[in-house]
Amino acid sequence: MQLSQLFERASALAGYRFIDVATVLGMAVPENLRRNKGWVGQLLEAALGASAGSQALQDFPELGVELKTIPLDANGKPLETTFVCTTPLLDVHQLTWETSNVRNKLQCVLWIPVDGRREVPLAERRIGTAFLWQPTAAQDAQLKADWQEHMDKIALGEVEHITAHQGEVLQLRPKAAHSRVLTDAIGPDGRIIQTLPRGFYLKTSFTAQIIAQAFPTSHFEVSHAPISR
Numbered sequence: 334m335q336l337s338q339l340f341e342r343a344s345a346l347a348g349y350r351f352i353d354v355a356t357v358l359g360m361a362v363p364e365n366l367r368r369n370k371g372w373v374g375q376l377l378e379a380a381l382g383a384s385a386g387s388q389a390l391q392d393f394p395e396l397g398v399e400l401k402t403i404p405l406d407a408n409g410k411p412l413e414t415t416f417v418c419t420t421p422l423l424d425v426h427q428l429t430w431e432t433s434n435v436r437n438k439l440q441c442v443l444w445i446p447v448d449g450r451r452e453v454p455l456a457e458r459r460i461g462t463a464f465l466w467q468p469t470a471a472q473d474a475q476l477k478a479d480w481q482e483h484m485d486k487i488a489l490g491e492v493e494h495i496t497a498h499q500g501e502v503l504q505l506r507p508k509a510a511h512s513r514v515l516t517d518a519i520g521p522d523g524r525i526i527q528t529l530p531r532g533f534y535l536k537t538s539f540t541a542q543i544i545a546q547a548f549p550t551s552h553f554e555v556s557h558a559p560i561s562r
Contacts, residue, residue: 336398342380348458350459351459352457354460358379362377393443398441399438400445403443403540407546410545414504417439417535418435419531420487423525440467480533493520493528502538506534508541509530
């Protein structure tokens with residue numbers, strides 16, 4: 334599959350309800366996302382033929398493209414942060430931004446906005462207009478600076494002191510199903526400690542900037558672009 338074909342497929346989904354796509358794929362639509370947080374992403378991965386699964390690759394590694402869904406409110410504002418990838422907590426001293434999984438995942442993203450309004454039943458929510466995004470030089474510099482700050486703290490054994498408030502555009506926070514899921518990390522004295530797994534997330538202020546660049550309009554409604562039919 335070529336990039337143009339992928340983009341054409343994604344664009345063709347615009348305006349369809351989740352139930353429309355799920356029915357074609359033979360997938361059940363959950364009542365809500367409380368226990369099925371990743372369901373929308375899985376639905377669209379299945380619809381577009383993403384091949385990476387849970388591997389540390391882009392969703393379309395043959396194209397170098399990552400797929401990201403982004404739930405929006407009625408004004409086109411992102412409703413939640415965007416998960417990028419899990420965070421390495423050991424053997425981090427040799428890692429660089431240029432070879433990091435964060436940069437790998439974000440070098441080319443196929444964004445698909447979706448209706449995130451909680452008052453709309455999940456099955457009735459619609460898919461928006463897909464768009465391709467690559468970080469500008471300024472955005473790449475912002476991401477790199479935040480990534481480096483977080484990784485420096487991890488290397489110094491300060492992982493448990495990193496909060497979601499830190500980072501201008503990229504935050505680090507726990508990523509686990511429950512508090513009993515622990516993993517190894519570098520402790521304050523250099524010894525191995527047990528802590529919650531961590532994940533990198535794009536802050537909503539950053540993704541709002543991306544949405545605004547893709548759909549530059551001052552009057553945005555969920556019934557219009559990028560969510561329409």
